[in-house]
Structure formats: C-alpha cells, structure tokens
Amino acid sequence: MLSVWGQLNLQEGMSTIMELMNYFHDYMMIILVLIMTFVTYLFIFVITSPRLDKYTVDSHILETVWTIVPMVILLFMAFPSLYLLYLMEDVSNPNLMVKVVGHQWYWEYQYSNSWFNYGFDSYMVYEKSDSPLFHSLDVDNRLVLPTNANILFLVTSADVLHSWAVPTLGIKTDAIPGRLNYLSTMTPYSGVYYGQCSEICGSNHSFMPIVLEFIPMANYLDYVVSLSSQE
Amino acid sequence: MASPDLIFKAVNETANKQDLSRYDQNVCLDIHRKLDSKLKEQDLSIAEKSVFARNNFAVMNKWEQVFPAGITECLREYFRERAIWAPKFDPRFPNQNQAKNCFVNYVDYQRCIKLKGQDYKDCEYFKQAAASLCPNQWLEKFDEEIESNAFPVDI
Numbered sequence: 001m002l003s004v005w006g007q008l009n010l011q012e013g014m015s016t017i018m019e020l021m022n023y024f025h026d027y028m029m030i031i032l033v034l035i036m037t038f039v040t041y042l043f044i045f046v047i048t049s050p051r052l053d054k055y056t057v058d059s060h061i062l063e064t065v066w067t068i069v070p071m072v073i074l075l076f077m078a079f080p081s082l083y084l085l086y087l088m089e090d091v092s093n094p095n096l097m098v099k100v101v102g103h104q105w106y107w108e109y110q111y112s113n114s115w116f117n118y119g120f121d122s123y124m125v126y127e128k129s130d131s132p133l134f135h136s137l138d139v140d141n142r143l144v145l146p147t148n149a150n151i152l153f154l155v156t157s158a159d160v161l162h163s164w165a166v167p168t169l170g171i172k173t174d175a176i177p178g179r180l181n182y183l184s185t186m187t188p189y190s191g192v193y194y195g196q197c198s199e200i201c202g203s204n205h206s207f208m209p210i211v212l213e214f215i216p217m218a219n220y221l222d223y224v225v226s227l228s229s230q231e
Numbered sequence: 232m233a234s235p236d237l238i239f240k241a242v243n244e245t246a247n248k249q250d251l252s253r254y255d256q257n258v259c260l261d262i263h264r265k266l267d268s269k270l271k272e273q274d275l276s277i278a279e280k281s282v283f284a285r286n287n288f289a290v291m292n293k294w295e296q297v298f299p300a301g302i303t304e305c306l307r308e309y310f311r312e313r314a315i316w317a318p319k320f321d322p323r324f325p326n327q328n329q330a331k332n333c334f335v336n337y338v339d340y341q342r343c344i345k346l347k348g349q350d351y352k353d354c355e356y357f358k359q360a361a362a363s364l365c366p367n368q369w370l371e372k373f374d375e376e377i378e379s380n381a382f383p384v385d386i
Contacts (some may be wrong), residue, residue: 097363113316114276115282154333180365
C-alpha cells in the first residue's frame with residue numbers, strides 16, 4: 001500500500017493492529033465531528049438568535065451538565081483507546097526475527113535463524129519518469145517476509161538517527177545507534193508495502209525507502225532455501 | 232537426523248479410533264506433544280529440528296496423500312511453526328530496547344563454552360538467541376573484543 005495524491009485518510013490497514021487503529025480513528029472522528037457541529041451551532045445561535053437570554057448570571061444545573069456530559073464522552077473515548085494501546089504491547093512469541101540496520105542512506109536487513117544467516121542492503125532505485133517503478137519509493141532488494149507469522153523487527157542504526165516506518169502496517173520506530181528497538185507485526189495479506197525513513201538523517205534522508213514483500217510461508221521458505229543454497 | 236517414521240509413530244500412537252477427517256484441537260495438541268517428545272529423544276540441535284520441520288513443510292502435498300485431512304492440517308501447523316526458530320519472549324527484557332537481551336545472550340554463550348567446551352550441546356540456545364537478536368556488526372565487534380581481550384565483561 002502507498003499514499004496517493006489527495007489522500008485524506010490513513011492508508012488501509014494491512015496488519016491486525018493497523019486495521020483496529022483505523023476503526024478507532026473513524027470512531028473518534030465521529031465523536032469529534034459531532035462535538036464540533038454542536039459547538040458551531042451554539043456559536044452561530046449565540047451570535048444571531050433574538051431569543052437569547054442576555055440576563056443569565058449563573059446556573060448550577062448548567063454547570064453540572066456541562067461537566068458530566070464531557071466526562072462521559074471522554075470515558076467513551078478512553079476505553080477503546082486504552083484497549084488498543086495495551087493490545088499493541090504484544091508479548092506473543094515471534095516466529096521470525098529480522099534485524100534492520102539504518103545507514104546513510106540505505107537500509108540493511110539481516111535474517112538470522114538457526115539454519116540461515118543472510119544480510120543484504122536495500123538502496124533506492126533511481127529511475128527515469130517513464131519507469132514502471134514508483135518514483136523514490138522502489139528499492140533494488142525488497143525485504144521478503146511470510147504472511148501469518150509474528151515477525152519481530154529489531155531496528156538499530158550504524159551511524160546517525162533514522163526511523164523505520166511502514167504506515168500500512170502501523171509500525172514505526174527510531175533507529176538509534178547503540179539501541180535495538182523492537183517492533184512486532186503480523187499480516188494475513190500478501191502484498192508489497194512501502195515506507196520511508198522518518199527521521200532526518202542527512203542529504204538523502206528522503207531517498208532511503210523501505211519496501212516489504214509479503215508472501216505465503218511455503219513460498220517464503222522456498223525463497224530462503226534458494227538464498228542459502230546460493231551462498 | 233529425524234526420519235519420517237517418527238511422524239507415523241507419533242500420529243498412530245495418539246490418533247487411534249478418532250474421526251480424523253476434521254481438525255480436532257485436542258487430538259492435534261496430543262500429536263504435537265508426541266512429536267515434540269520423540270524429537271527430544273533424538274537429541275537434535277535447534278538447527279536440525281528447524282531443518283526437519285522445514286523439509287517436511289516443503290513436502291506437505293505428499294503428507295496430504297498419506298494422512299486424512301484433519302491430521303494433515305495438524306502436521307502443517309506443527310511444521311510451519313517450527314520451520315523457523317526464534318527465541319521466545321524473555322521477561323527479563325520486557326521493554327523496547329533489546330540491546331541488553333542481545334548482549335546477555337552473547338555473554339552467556341561465551342561463558343557456557345568456556346565452562347563446558349565448544350561442543351557442549353546446550354550452549355547452542357545462547358548462540359542461536361544471540362545470532363537472532365544481535366546485528367551482525369555487533370557480533371563481529373564482540374568477537375574482536377574477546378580476541379583482543381578488550382571485552383567489557385569478564386567471561
């Protein structure tokens with residue numbers, strides 16, 4: 001998934017967490033639009049209506065109501081928010097760990113498991129405008145991953161601050177030298193997902209994109225076996 | 232190396248007199264446990280277990296011809312989960328920064344091989360955990376520091 005010109009909403013959620021975040025965002029938007037409509041109506045009423053009581057000094061009932069009602073609205077906003085926040089703090093055991101190292105100005109990915117250790121660099125592809133590849137988004141080597149697997153990304157940097165983000169999966173974390181930040185994601189959908197470096201890191205900060213390619217587990221294992229046999 | 236006979240034995244010992252055409256959670260859990268215990272008897276390393284699972288997952292279409300649908304689904308799930316090994320969640324390091332997790336596993340591996348020798352099988356867990364968690368650049372740096380006696384921690 002990637003952003004399109006004139007896009008107003010978030011990108012479509014391809015991971016379970018991002019789908020829930022989109023639902024939550026839509027729910028909050030409904031509440032906020034209702035509040036804004038109500039406040040706008042009151043504002044116009046106060047300015048234009050001839051039936052406004054100009055001699056009201058105080059009203060305890062009014063003050064009580066306009067304290068209790070916002071409190072109830074906030075409760076309706078807080079419960080789903082905290083539910084989603086704690087759901088994001090997932091501690092399930094990962095099926096696959098991928099290390100992501102940020103460099104100036106490319107990403108390096110390392111798969112390591114008990115029978116396989118493979119690392120590669122992912123540079124942006126500089127193409128002419130008539131190329132079928134997406135401008136300043138496509139890379140030479142995509143990060144290939146399996147669907148329906150809990151994937152743990154461990155993100156760090158080799159030089160300056162970077163940030164590894166893939167908006168359609170709802171993941172973003174800073175790549176800080178000396179730290180190893182983790183990110184967990186799972187997607188049931190195959191596809192190609194794009195992201196960009198999200199922390200200023202020098203002249204080519206805008207030109208170090210991230211491309212993930214999700215394929216079914218059987219195909220992923222064949223791919224990894226073919227890589228290991230090439231080494 | 233584990234052989235396919237292992238799978239036949241595990242399935243036959245657990246799934247007697249059951250309706251196997253559908254996936255049954257309880258039968259499946261029994262099969263998983265039986266397979267785990269049989270693999271443990273074989274005393275395979277982590278890498279060998281993963282390769283066994285990977286190879287069997289690759290030939291699932293052949294297992295489909297041998298076993299009924301319920302058992303095949305169960306076996307597919309078993310091999311899929313074990314084809315790639317990753318260390319489990321470590322509650323000593325619940326926060327976002329896993330640098331200490333990587334470092335501690337590396338130190339534990341070095342201490343294990345120093346105490347028990349290079350070929351001691353149980354040290355493999357720490358080695359695999361460090362290899363999964365630590366970026367290759369960090370592992371190379373740690374190895375150099377150990378060789379030049381400049382590692383920050385006593386092994």
